[in-house]
Amino acid sequence: xxxxxxxxxxxxxxxxxxxxxxxxxxxxxxxxxxxxxxxxxxxxxxxxxxxxxxxxxxxxxxxxxxxxxxxxxxxxxxxxxxxxxxxxxxxxxxxxxxxxxxxxxxxxxxxxx
Amino acid sequence: xxxxxxxxxxxxxxxxxxxxxxxxxxxxxxxxxxxxxxxxxxxxxxxxxxxxxxxxxxxxxxxxxxxxxxxxxxxxxxxxxxxxxxxxxxxxxxxxxxxxxxxxxxxxxxxxxxxxxx
Numbered sequence: 001x002x003x004x005x006x007x008x009x010x011x012x013x014x015x016x017x018x019x020x021x022x023x024x025x026x027x028x029x030x031x032x033x034x035x036x037x038x039x040x041x042x043x044x045x046x047x048x049x050x051x052x053x054x055x056x057x058x059x060x061x062x063x064x065x066x067x068x069x070x071x072x073x074x075x076x077x078x079x080x081x082x083x084x085x086x087x088x089x090x091x092x093x094x095x096x097x098x099x100x101x102x103x104x105x106x107x108x109x110x111x112x113x
Numbered sequence: 114x115x116x117x118x119x120x121x122x123x124x125x126x127x128x129x130x131x132x133x134x135x136x137x138x139x140x141x142x143x144x145x146x147x148x149x150x151x152x153x154x155x156x157x158x159x160x161x162x163x164x165x166x167x168x169x170x171x172x173x174x175x176x177x178x179x180x181x182x183x184x185x186x187x188x189x190x191x192x193x194x195x196x197x198x199x200x201x202x203x204x205x206x207x208x209x210x211x212x213x214x215x216x217x218x219x220x221x222x223x224x225x226x227x228x229x230x231x
């Protein structure tokens with residue numbers, strides 16, 4: 001069974017820092033990996049979907065990388081802002097059933113002004 | 114942009130009541146999902162549907178049922194609400210992925226419904 005881990009569970013950084021969020025998965029036979037953002041009390045917002053054939057995917061100040069062989073993905077946030085404060089989750093679909101997703105427990109990010 | 118809407122942001126119900134949570138998506142997605150999210154337990158799949166009138170159980174279907182009469186609408190039903198169903202309920206939708214090298218099944222979520230059962 002796929003297990004998805006996000007460490008650390010929480011992160012606090014000063015505004016302006018570049019930072020990296022980590023996502024690890026145990027079964028490297030994934031088709032893609034999705035990063036989400038969740039604000040308190042709200043739903044998940046899709047940030048990036050990175051396919052297994054890609055090594056990187058970029059959207060604005062966000063850059064996601066994927067290393068299937070090592071079972072890792074990173075989400076790089078450049079020049080962090082207080083508005084980036086949220087919980088960031090990653091998810092991978094099951095190889096056997098694309099409609100079943102394994103979610104990490106998230107990293108809660110606090111960007112201090 | 115994909116838009117997924119849920120009928121209520123906050124809902125308070127009494128034990129034993131029948132509760133309907135509704136979800137609507139506007140992107141003609143085949144797949145729709147209901148999750149619940151609880152502190153320390155993460156997101157857990159309750160049910161999903163891959164077509165009108167088609168459904169499959171997720172990890173925690175007990176105490177829930179679903180209905181999908183139209184492609185854009187997916188309802189979650191709590192037949193007799195209990196206090197342990199107090200939770201955040203999240204609806205999502207995605208395209209039906211085709212097996213191949215590129216699987217495009219990006220999930221889009223609604224704003225969530227915070228249900229409290231007293």
